[in-house]
Structures are given as structure tokens and as C-alpha cells.
Amino acid sequence: MKDEEHTGSRDREATLTSAAASPGETTEEEPFALIHLQTSEQSAAALERAVRRIRQQIRARDQIFSLEGECALLLRSATLAGAEAVMQRLRPLLADVEHSARCLAGEAARQFLRELQRRQPRLIEGDRDPQGFSQTRPSEEVAVSEEDQAQAESQLPYLAFLSSYPSLRLLHLLPYELAQRYRCVPIGAERGTLTLATARRLDRAILDHLQTVTQRAIFQVRCEPEMISEILHYWEQQQRRLLADQPQENPAR
Secondary structure (H helix, E strand, C coil), X not given: CHHHHHHHHHHHHHHXXXXXXXXXXXXXXXXXXXXXXXXXXXHHHHHHHHHXXXXXXXXXXXXXXXXXXXXXXXXXXXXXXXXXXXXHHHHHHHCCCCCEEEEEEHHHHHHHHHHHHHCCCEECCCCCCCCXXXXXXXXXXXXXXXXXXXXXXXXXXXXXCCCCCCCHHHXXXXXXXXXXXXXXXXEEEECCEEEEEECCCCCHHHHHHHHHHHCCEEEEEECCHHHHXXXXXXXXXXXXXXXXXXXXXXXXX
């Protein structure tokens, strides 16, 4: 009986990992990695929208399985390091979603996949963006020249929009004076990393200063200058409102 249950579990796992495979292709033992994203019930709709954007930015043979308030990205032929690299590149697409993320590979990924199958997730379909991450292989380590590396570092992920203003709790991770001085604003925070939106790439000296002040690693994304100005204006208004709401001390008579 146990052998039958074990075989059934392996068959269900193979169903997930082979959904995008060619007919007759054996994929049960193919290595893969997973990115698991989870959010609160209140942010489930925002995560669902972000997942649609992510679907356009990964390879066609990779898969996204969705449940209420969470999803899993299955990256075929990927290592743990590859999954972590993909997670970093997808981070701007999740900037407006409060979430937790973890990467899994090996037996941990297979165990999670078996548990996921039992919960009957929904496969997210979507068209690929030919200019997106679908053209890259996250598990590959490609040797690049120093010139290529410098060019890659000069290009920041582009943030086209935010569905809502960052929370005050998030904004206050960076002093307002520094945000105004360097024209950058916090839009996300996770596991010791603060994501800053900026119209121009911050140089090394500024990054070092901000990391010292915030006690966090800094991840930059690029946006239009108008977005920075709008968020700074909102931030200033909220600070004034907080000051106005504070009780006034009675002057001494």
C-alpha cells in the first residue's frame, strides 16, 4: 500500500514538472528550482496582478502555479543560485506587494512540489514578452567580459508604475532628508534589503552612505523623475498631517 502511495505521489509530481514538456519527454528526474511567494489575504489581489506580469518575464517552459495568497514559480533545469538570481531580477515587479519569498532546490523543492500538487494549484497562462527574462536561462553561468559587466551594472530594472503609494512605515526606513537630497524613495523591503526607486543610478559613495544609515543592502530600480517627485510630495504631506494631529501643549500661564 505504501509503495502505491509513493508511486502515486511521484506520478503527481511528474505531472507538474512535465506540463510544458514535449510529448514523450521524460522530465521526472529533471533538476529544477522553485520560487515561493506568499502574501496576506489583503494583498492577494495585488500578488495575482504581479504574477501576471511575472508570467510575461520568464521562459515559456517555466511554470507558475497559483493559490489564494501565494504562488510558486517552477524553473526547469535551474539551480538554487539560478532561482535566487531570477528572484532578484523579478523583485521590481513585486515592489508594490508586501510579500515573503524563498527559493528551493533539490529534495526541498521536490517535497514542496508534492505538497503543492495535493492542494490543486491553478496554472497561470500568459504570453511571453520577447524582450523579457524569457530569453535568458537562469541556471546558466555565462562568462562575460569586464566591459559587458560594466554595461550590465549601468542598467537598472525599470519600474513603470506603482499601484499605490508606499506605506509610511516603509518610507520611514529612509530619512526624508536623504530621499529628497538624492531623489530616491523606498518602494520595497525584504530580508535586510531596501529597494529604492531613482531616476538616475546612485553612485557607490551614495549607496555606501545609505546602507550605513539604513543598515540595509540597497537594491536600485529606475523610474521616471515624475514618480519620485509625486512620492516625495505625498511623503511630505503625510508628515505634515502627522505633525498637525499631534496634541498641542498648552502654553504656560
